[in-house]
Amino acid sequence: MPKMSGGRAAVEALRANGVDTVFGLIGSATMELFDALYDAPDIRFVGVRDERTGTHMADGYARASGKAGVIIAGQNGPGVTNLVTGIAQARAAYSPVVALAGALASGHVHRDAFQEVDQMALFHPITKKTYHANAAARVPELVNEAFRTALSPRRGPVLVNLPRDVLAGEAEFDAIRPSGIERLGAALRGDAGHIAEAARLLQGAERPLIVGGGGLKSERGQKAVLGLAEALGVPVAMAPGHGDALPFDHRLNAGQVGPRGNDVASRLAREADVILALGTRLGFNSTFYSYDNVNPDAKIVQVEIEPTALGRFFPAEVAIWGDAAAVADELRAACGPCDGGRAWLERFLSDRAAYLEAREQTADPHRTPIGPETMFKALRDVAPADAIYTMDAGTLCLQATEKLNYRTVPALFTPLDFGLVGFSFGCGLGVKLACPDRPVISLHGDGGFAMGAAELATAVEQGINTVTVVMNNQCWGAEKAYQRDFFGQRYIGADLRNPPFDELARLYGAHGIRVEAPGDLPDALREALGCGKPAVVDVMMDPDALYSFRRDSFAHRAKA
Template sequence: MKDLTGGKAVVEALRAEDVDCVFGLIGSATMEVFDALYDANDVRFVGVRDERTGTHMADGYARVSGKAGVILAGQNGPGATNLATGLAQAAAAYSPVVSIAGALSSAHIYRDAFQEVDQQALFKPVTKKTWTVTQTARVPEMIREGFRTALSPRQGPVQINVPRDILSDSASFGDFGEPKSYRNMSAPLGDADLVSAAAQLLASAHRPLIIVGGGIKQTRGYREALALAEALGAPIATSPGHGDALPCDHPLYAGQVGPRGNVVASRLAREADVILALGTRLGFNTTFYSYDNINREARIIQVEIEPTAIGRFFPVDIGIWGDARKVARQITSDLGGLKRNAAAEGWTTQFKLDRKGLLEERDRSTDADAGAPIQPDTLFRALRRVLPRNSIVTMDAGTLCLQATDKLNYFETPALLTPLDFGLVGFSFACGLGAKAAAPERPVVSLMGDGGFGMTSSELSTAVSCGLNTVTIVMNNHCWGAEKAYQRDFFGERYIGADVLNPPYDKLAELYGARGFRVERPDQIDAVVTSALECGKPAVVDIQMDPNALYSFRRDSFKHRAGK
């Protein structure tokens, strides 16, 4: 037994969880924790400029490392409230973020004290669970419970509030334990009879399609998913935002389906007679909850680790509760003794021809000349040429970035981190810094619009001071592009609040000590992006996009405005 302050107990509990990186912003409410981190040489502290962006960093770290990402808000009240947006994003993405915030001293609760806010109530809607520690002696217990909850399927963020007096008081602590002693280390197999029925249904299909999602991506189950596709001889697509769940150069890879996907994969989903939804909810971004994006007559097999997700949006013929990676292996094994429908071969052959045509069309240059305004597809084509195979790409919300989701190449999982489920502008740059902290050996490229980068550009300070050498590509069209497109197409060009006055972001980067680059012509992109990747510093590439290259993505939301 040894006596420790609550602040030191927090750090010892984090070390017991094998935490090697903490993102945070110092504040007086948690000074005891930060003082203990000073002595923890095995834990890297990344000091951020805003708690929201720090949470995005922890989110990116979690998605790339497969571990929980940790964010420490030093101040109760406003320091804690700043976490809420980042935690809501992590919750929508099922990302295991452990958020720790200082809280009001216990004696001051309900007295309208300085910086008082009900943090327990605040975080409840945007986390899997929220705790407020009530005794110093229980600090390790609450930290353990937080990690266990965040990392249990389906994963997600948690919030731990620690009052000032709990951190400053002392208690006696014994062994902090190892995670394996109190955490489930297994995942369920699928029911054998249901797996057998799924294999038979897939083998009999004329037009089989596999759609994989986060359940394959998070478990790094691409080998099992591809082995299943090969055994079945069927195309395999992904849900939007998970185009990196599989290597994109596999001959059966179809890309992302649905309104945010590509025309070939989306057509497969509308025409398939049997669909295996492998670790995907078939949710909003995949289907818009509409049979416009999935064949109404298709027989659906759904495999999910979260039982309440099965059949939630579309009725299923076979619902299998289990780990997507393991169930894929089970179905592949059962397919071994079954004869596949000969008609499926023609379906797959036609898919391969269609996919080849799509890729050739994407790589066909349509730029009039080197001085033409830079179009989104011009940039995406250049990035396909110059980005290394092991690159990680992070994206922001907004239509310029959303157009890129299916148009870049992803070879090594994880390679695509997006805010699609929450649609958060201002996510990509900070997320990329967290991804780089988790995988310093991999190039990290963050795509952002000019508006989103303006929200978060202060984190250039974090990038430079912590040596997080990412490349941020600012697709600068000097406006809030999605909204301006809607004002153009549905509101008679009555523009208000749409145009943005930006500084030269390349110069801003230089002022922070990063490298800045500017691109004004299509023929500059390859060389400039390559230089940014090789410069050895955090880099910002300010690309002047065609301001008229606006796209109304959610046209369905404005049907009532058509013709006005």
């Protein structure tokens, strides 16, 4: 290949790795890279208003597509530090985000130069690995290493620092080849002895339960786990945030488990005598690390692609290092029906049907301001079967995760263990670009939506037609609930004054709708879904409909 700049070599490396969408914000440190993107019509550049929300877009794109999401922070210093929250979020979600970061010119390092910060040290704790290019000739090599690292199990974010002199420098390159990550070998299968022991435990159980997690969802393992569940006759619960790992309407789908799940699935975990944990750490959101949420006498069979997760929080009777879907297939071949669990299964099916019926009945179509259950029922009734939902953190979104129906996998993207407010809108834009033919509905509280509202400009400019539902209760709901329930209603910093978000949307060129009456919700949602533009539905929610999720954290303040 002819001599080229480091910036052009970076773009050629992206091309070689099949990248067709890049998010970013330009800056003077990376002008050679952006100039090369100008000559790459096969790569769509999505210019964002803030590097944090751009990283959420790359995160959503990665999780929805199964490919790496790419974000460029064009400016060293402040441009790169703006990535921190988004990269930490991606790390918590095991999301393969590749960040290309402008960096200080090599000769200015350690001189208190303009916009100098130690970017290697800053990102080391929140990435799988952070690389630094010290010569133009090494740029493609390091970009390839970033893709290999981000996409290899367990996946996660990677950052490549690209000094401005390296991007401007020239070198002669051999043919720039892809990383080869797509040619990794077959899924890791379980040890034969462990498979046999796990099959024995499952078939002998009287109260068996499968708990699926992100490992099933990220590898699209629903067919494997459903095949196993059907062969055994065992209910399947999901870790919170992964309620879409199985289609909602499958009879064995118990929904999400644990203190942030539903009562039926959570009872199963507290009473099961054998738990098969497939692709899940049994971590904080599923268990609060407490035997209050897991039967202490249960025999746990845990399957994880990350060996350090095996038995980490709860001792495993059988620990299987392997790919969740591949091991589920192996277990299916080794197992027959779980005859001793028939009564357990019948009780589950009855309880689940009653739970879903009660969920429908709790919505009050006449309650004003609008209650959460009414909001969620309207979404269940109106949203198409292939709808994708993105969620923020916060009290209303935490309630929503178990109140919606996820029929087409994948369909739910949340901040997971990072609990990030301000995530959903940006994530939804990235998800929509990965899945352009599916409707994407992003749920936010009013505080969280305001954090990223400037990306309305990005949505309009790029024609990314998501629907954002702002559940507007004029407060930071989770914190206000704690102040109400545990701090004697001593409210400080909890209440918010917002602009009319429907009007704000229209000022940006998007479609805006305000909803105050519950009867108007279904038509407003249909209008937003069909308007052919980015849409914001500003729903006036009951400010008193708050719930304290982390009651365990404030038990010391609870009154006897």
